[in-house]
Amino acid sequence: MPHPPTLARAGLVALLATTLIAPSSTASAHRPATTPEGLAVLPAVQPVMTCADVTGLQLGKVTDATVTIASATVVTAGTPAPYCEVRGTIAPADTFVVRLPVNGWTQRYVQTGCGGLCGNANINYGQAGTCPVVTDGTVASATTDMGHQGRNDGSWAAGNPQAQIDFAYRGVHATAQVxxxxxxxxxxxxxxxxxxxxCSDGGREALMEAQRYPDDFDGIAAGAPASxxxxxxxFHHAWNVLTNRAANGDSILLADRLPLIHTAVLAACDGLDGLTDGVLDDPRLCRFDPATLVCTTSSQTCLSPAEAGVVRRLHDGATDAQGRRLEPFISHEWGSELEWTLFIPTAQGQTVASEMFALSYLRYLADPNQPRPDYQLSDLRFTxxxxxxxxMPSSSYQAALDPDLGAFQRSGGxxxxxxxxxxxxxxPQSTLIYYDTMRRTMGDVDRFAKxxxxxxxAHCGGGAGPNTVDVLTPVMAWVESGRRPGRITAASATRTRPVYPYPTVARYDGTGSTDDAANFVAYTPRNQVRNDDDWVGRRLYSPGYQTWPRAVDGRLVL
Structure with missing residues (x-):
């Protein structure tokens, strides 16, 4: 990992450990100056060359392939501060974009992830976009399209094993090096x-970095990881579609029924956390039964038995005919029903997003050497x-489930x-199971992971609850001054709420507005919910499963 300019990492870690354990006037005198947010005070550094001169740079062997710089242009419009935008390619086809502040750089580098199946190099700070050092334009930053510029339907992977490797893990690592x-x-x-x-695939990329390249980054924020x-x-996205399909091919449940279901869920469970505010603090505590909405006559105020069955199956997740789970239990949490338009159509015949997600992978990525462009969801067997x-084998290099982050922890990450x-x-169950497995594998992870x-x-933002949050400043403060993340405030247009490291939750203190985060305190439940990880693929969450495939003669060799 890169080191602070005046202190080797070992010395900095030792210094922080000393000052945190036994503060003294002597220790304080040697502690790096920090802002109230816990960020190191770093002098701004000016460029030593013009932006135009960057195109002539020869980077040599900074990564495992040839680097070509295509352009370097100063961007001023719509930015908090002007920057030199550098675009180029890491052979064979990783497009990258780098932003270099031209009026003072505060010595931090932020790399952003890419969502979906990527294919475009556009820097997106996402929930880190409210971080002060990002919004003031003083960080250097970069991202990559992860090795292809193809359609987001997966077809770019057909006959292109190197693109599959670059999407899996290489593209992000090589971009960090460049x-x-x-x-x-x-x-x-x-x-x-x-x-x-x-976030999303960017969250998977974040975990892949911690697992495969533990020295690339000092701090990582991994949101809603598609790990x-x-x-x-x-199976997850295919189940969303197929469990809602009648024998004649029609959808059983349509989106106009979702508000009815959501209202019933809130009526049953909204008050469990002590407030009736339209949000479930921990949906795992909700024991809603869709059968309570069933009636025998057609009505807009109730569900048919078939509709109620779909709701239950969507919540619980994919199974085989014997009830064995083909994904972790709780596929869609109670309280999220208004977001289900991702996979519940508004009208018969509509193709929903879940179908496109599943077909993209099943056709071109599930079997890396055998593209199946004619594959249909009905071809998938739930056994x-x-x-x-x-x-398998795509999990061995596309998934980011290795719970042993020992190398990342030892490097100070x-x-x-x-x-x-x-x-x-x-x-969220996938992330909960990963976190639980990491704790079982490594013991106390609290010193380096929250x-x-x-x-x-909802997904990476939006939804009924406060959903705008700065996830990067807490990581920076943790790295730069040893300040462990605690209370983080999330905001919406009308409400702020604190969120605490799991399993601690926020509880109203009984005074003032319930829309003001200042009126909430931390509460750790005495009897914590046990996450159910009893499913067919449980052993995927284990150390040592990852492979390093190679592209040989147009095939992916594991």
Whole structure:
């Protein structure tokens, strides 16, 4: 990992440990100056070359392939501060974009992740976009399209094993290497601190970095990670569609029924956390039964038995005919029903997003050497045999489930995991199981990893609860001054709420407005919910499963 300019990492860690354990006037005199937010006070560094000169740089062997710089242009419009935008390619086809502040760089590097199946290099700070050092334009930053510029339907992977490797893990790592080399050349100084932030597939990329390249980043914010990539984009999304399909091919449940279901869920469970506010603080405590909405006559105020069955199956998740779970239990949490339009159509015949997600993976990524462009969801068999045939071998290099982050911890890295409870794309259960497995594998992970669960937040933002939050500043403070993340405030247009590291939750203190975060305190439940990880693919969450495939003669070799 890059080091602060005046202290080796070992010395800095030792110093912070001393000052945290036994503060003294002598220790304080040697402690790096910090802002009230806990960020190191770093002098701004000016470029040593013009932006135009960057195009002539020869980066040499900074990564495992040839780097071509296509352009370097100063951007001023619509920015908090002007920057030099550098675009180029890491052979064979990783497009990258790097932003280098031209009026003073505060020695931090932030790399952002890419969502979906990527294919475009556009920096997106996401929930880290409210971080002050991001909003004032003083950080250097970069991202990549992860090795392809193809359609987001997966067809780019057909006959292109190197693109599959680059999407899985190589593209993000190689971009970090190139961006740091550009920073060093532009300022004659390496980053003091390097960070990665991403959500959805960007969250998977974040975990992949911690697992495979533990020295790339000092701090990582991994949001709603698509870490269980192969299961998520096959059985999970296919079940969303097929469990709602009648024998004649029609959809059983349509989106106009979702408000009715959501209202019933809130009536049954909203008050469990002590407030009736339209948000479930911990949906796992909700014991809603869709059968309570069933009536025998057609009515807009109730469900048919078939509709209620769909609701139950969507909540519980994919199973085989014997009830064995083909994804972790609770696929969609109670309270998230209004977000289910991702996979519940508004009218018969509509193709929903879940179908496109599943077909993209099943056709071109599930079997890396055998594209199946004519594959249909009806070809997928919900059996244990089909499960392993479908999700392996792609899980061995596309998934980011290795719970042993020992190398990342030993390098001084800090990890902030976060997920919205109302996530309609990726179940929070996957992140909870990963966190639980990490604790079982490593013991006490509190010194380097925290998990935050945001009530009411949908996928990477939005939703019924406060959903705008700064996840990067807490990571920076943890890395730069040793300040462990605690209370984080999430906001919406009308409400702020604190969120605490799992399993602690926020509780109203009984005074003032319930829309003001200042009126809430931390509460750790005495009897904590046990996450149910009894499912067919449980052993995917284990150390040592990851492979390093190679592209040989147009095939992916494991």
């Amino acid at each position: 961006a740091k080399a550009l920073i060093k050349a532009f300022y004659h100084r390496a980053p003091a601190y390097s960070y990665f932030t991403g 269980n990539m192969a299961v998520q984009n096959t 244990v045999e089909s499960f392993w045939k479908t999700v 800090k990890l902030l995991l976060w997920h919205g409870w109302n996530d309609q794309h990726i179940s 998990l935050y669960l945001f009530p009411g937040m």
